[in-house]
Amino acid sequence: MNVIKEAGVDGGGGVSREDLALINEQSRRELTAEEVYTFSVRLCDNQVDREQERFPEETLKQLAELFVGKCGVFDHKWSAREQVGRIYRTELVRDEHLRTIAGDAYCYLKGWVYMLRTEGNRDLIQEIEGGIKREVSVGCSVKRAVCSICGEDIHDRTRCPHEKGREYGGKLCWAELQEATDAYEWSFVAVPAQREAGVLKSLRELARREPGCRAELEALEKQARAGRRYLEGLRREVVRLGGLAEPALEAGTLERIAGQLEEPELEALKAAYAERLEGLYPPGVQLAYGEARRETAGRDEVFRI
Known part of the structure; x- marks a missing residue:
């Protein structure tokens, strides 16, 4: 089964000694750091994409090995004239703070690409640096497309009656690739199937080239870690309040819902749940001395002579 998926690109940076060694494993002659331009791309991830399909993490691990050495083209045109660069390294990046609609941790396949700094590539390098060439797509092949509802081959109508993109019993149907x-190639495209795919902006590469940026990068990373902790705590609070306000919803369902939302939606949902809980469980009066005295006095009337 052939698959074409879109993704995204990361701005170029300096070439380390380790990267240059990997690049020279792909070249016919020894290249110098001055001769090559490098950038990184988000090839594909494990989110359900616009075609209602997704790569599970195990498939991404398999693709990580297969994409090393593969060339990039334009619009999936398999022509030597269209080749623009080659992947020399890949890495599977995981984010435990984000959850996919399937409930697992978000991860994506990142690839590092090199191309030659030639006169013919000068305009393309400028377009990558300027953010014009940003979205990318991958072409690959998988053995199976499994239905998320029944676990059967989604293309076998004798076994699987479900359709991608429809809900069954409140559960979305998609195909697990x-x-x-x-892995055939990766391409620059206009509209990717995978929403997050494309060229990545790499502050680390910038910091490596510009030592003065390191302090700023460290500060940004510290803020990002704090933001992720806050977002994770907010998601847990939404799940807790949702469990009280909507007892019929299972915790796993609430966790998947919260995992797909960002801060504004989570704050709104938290406020809505809190308001609903106030109506369901209004605060009681803790001190009622006057009423207690009157009730006691009423009971004592029976014994008054």
């Missing part, structure tokens, strides 16, 4: 067998 499993058992990657080949």
